[in-house]
Amino acid sequence: MNEGLDRHLLGLEGMSREGIEQILDTAENFKEIAKRPVKKVPALRGKNILMAFFEPSTRTKMSFQMAAKRLSADTYSISTGMSSLVKGETLIDTVRNIEAMAVDMIVMRHGFSGAHRFLSRYIDKPIINAGDGWHEHPTQALLDMLTMRDNKGGFEGLKVAIVGDIAHSRVAHSNIFGLTSMGAQIHICGPYPMIPMELEKLGNVTVFPTIEDAIRGVDVIMMLRIQLERMSKHLFPTSREYSTIFGLNRKRVELAHKDAIIMHPGPINRGVEMEPDVADGPRSVILDQVTNGVAVRMAVLYLQMGVTQ
Amino acid sequence: MTGYFEKLMVMGEKEIRRALVRLSSEILERNGGIDNLMVVGIQTGGAHLANRMMKIIEKSEEKAPESGLLDITLYRDDAPMLKAPQVGRTDLDSDLNGKKVVLIDDVIYTGRTIRAAMDALIDFGRPKSIQLAVLIDRGLREFPIHPDYVGRTVPTAPDERVEVLLREEGNKKDRVIIYGTDENAPAKKEEP
Numbered sequence: 001m002n003e004g005l006d007r008h009l010l011g012l013e014g015m016s017r018e019g020i021e022q023i024l025d026t027a028e029n030f031k032e033i034a035k036r037p038v039k040k041v042p043a044l045r046g047k048n049i050l051m052a053f054f055e056p057s058t059r060t061k062m063s064f065q066m067a068a069k070r071l072s073a074d075t076y077s078i079s080t081g082m083s084s085l086v087k088g089e090t091l092i093d094t095v096r097n098i099e100a101m102a103v104d105m106i107v108m109r110h111g112f113s114g115a116h117r118f119l120s121r122y123i124d125k126p127i128i129n130a131g132d133g134w135h136e137h138p139t140q141a142l143l144d145m146l147t148m149r150d151n152k153g154g155f156e157g158l159k160v161a162i163v164g165d166i167a168h169s170r171v172a173h174s175n176i177f178g179l180t181s182m183g184a185q186i187h188i189c190g191p192y193p194m195i196p197m198e199l200e201k202l203g204n205v206t207v208f209p210t211i212e213d214a215i216r217g218v219d220v221i222m223m224l225r226i227q228l229e230r231m232s233k234h235l236f237p238t239s240r241e242y243s244t245i246f247g248l249n250r251k252r253v254e255l256a257h258k259d260a261i262i263m264h265p266g267p268i269n270r271g272v273e274m275e276p277d278v279a280d281g282p283r284s285v286i287l288d289q290v291t292n293g294v295a296v297r298m299a300v301l302y303l304q305m306g307v308t309q
Numbered sequence: 310m311t312g313y314f315e316k317l318m319v320m321g322e323k324e325i326r327r328a329l330v331r332l333s334s335e336i337l338e339r340n341g342g343i344d345n346l347m348v349v350g351i352q353t354g355g356a357h358l359a360n361r362m363m364k365i366i367e368k369s370e371e372k373a374p375e376s377g378l379l380d381i382t383l384y385r386d387d388a389p390m391l392k393a394p395q396v397g398r399t400d401l402d403s404d405l406n407g408k409k410v411v412l413i414d415d416v417i418y419t420g421r422t423i424r425a426a427m428d429a430l431i432d433f434g435r436p437k438s439i440q441l442a443v444l445i446d447r448g449l450r451e452f453p454i455h456p457d458y459v460g461r462t463v464p465t466a467p468d469e470r471v472e473v474l475l476r477e478e479g480n481k482k483d484r485v486i487i488y489g490t491d492e493n494a495p496a497k498k499e500e501p
Binding site for chain 1: 382397
């Protein structure tokens with residue numbers, strides 16, 4: 001077991017198909033646990049998992065905590081405001097001190113791209129990336145992929161449109177890496193300054209000038225959140241203009257395949273990237289994504305705990 | 310299975326079929342039919358046998374009892390040593406409160422699987438009773454667990470392996486085989 005998985009889950013870039021499939025298959029079998037009267041299995045009993053969230057998070061942190069608890073692990077959490085980082089302690093020192101208290105795994109979100117890779121050079125215990133800066137958010141992409149597989153059966157030849165601020169979106173990056181390695185075709189659309197240069201060189205990625213072109217005939221529409229907290233005025237004039245040019249409304253949805261599903265990593269800026277009637281409409285699988293998130297994170301915690309160095 | 314040699318075929322197609330028919334009858338007899346009965350196969354070998362027994366029971370009673378599927382991976386006491394073994398599907402939709410649950414497994418050995426299965430079942434509710442049916446009892450128990458229905462008792466040594474090979478898993482024929490590590494050791498020949 002666990003061929004195809006590395007010691008740490010830093011991102012989906014370079015992860016093998018086998019690794020991704022193993023996580024999705026395990027997650028599929030974990031879904032049922034949420035429907036039991038006792039929503040808990042003893043698989044990780046006695047394991048200590050640190051939740052280190054150095055950036056605000058509601059659903060990812062909650063989802064990881066729920067996943068850990070459903071596997072009977074004990075969780076401990078630190079966040080920026082409460083940690084000694086504000087006293088000037090370095091990240092390595094903070095985490096090494098916590099490691100000295102014998103944690104078995106570290107789930108971390110950090111504002112700096114590459115923080116996890118950096119830390120992985122100094123820490124023995126498995127590190128799970130719960131989002132690093134603009135870089136990757138692998139468990140979000142895995143839950144997106146599980147939701148797509150549930151609805152569409154597989155990835156080979158699947159057409160997925162990703163619309164929005166690609167450059168600043170770690171969700172988009174992880175999805176592009178994961179989906180292209182599984183054989184999907186990615187259609188990209190967004191404001192030009194928010195599209196990374198040379199994106200098409202990844203292969204199976206096409207950049208389209210308008211949202212209409214990008215979503216025509218696709219099986220999946222993934223709308224990204226406009227991250228107003230990461231924006232400067234240069235990149236983003238007004239929400240209304242963005243909504244007019246790149247927002248998803250009912251008329252635009254009609255251009256996609258008739259069975260297309262609509263996804264969003266949340267939290268939604270209603271009326272900006274997506275009209276409320278689309279977000280709440282019959283094709284929206286946004287809440288399924290959230291449900292799948294717990295199962296995917298259970299699979300990640302379970303499998304990564306079993307990877308030997 | 311490198312390093313193992315086929316020692317003895319304990320059961321063939323016919324023997325397995327007859328044993329399953331007898332086990333099914335015993336279950337029906339002991340429980341007075343299928344009322345309140347629930348047959349639960351343990352993944353993966355037990356699940357196939359449970360399917361076959363369900364068909365036998367359905368034929369005899371003209372109605373199938375409730376059934377379920379149980380994967381015990383997450384309840385194993387040796388899971389940390391095995392490095393995240395693959396998790397299978399569990400499907401226990403029906404309410405098992407007050408039911409007479411019959412667990413089906415292919416081989417009982419140390420009893421640890423059954424301990425795990427009982428822990429798992431109890432997370433789904435409070436069955437009235439739990440009974441255990443196995444095709445092979447190979448002895449060497451480490452826990453105080455005893456099957457209620459046994460297809461065949463086969464004394465084995467700890468370095469031997471007992472494999473129940475079924476058509477459902479892509480085998481040409483149903484067979485139960487004992488494998489040993491020593492090629493030259495004489496097989497314990499048993500009359501069927």
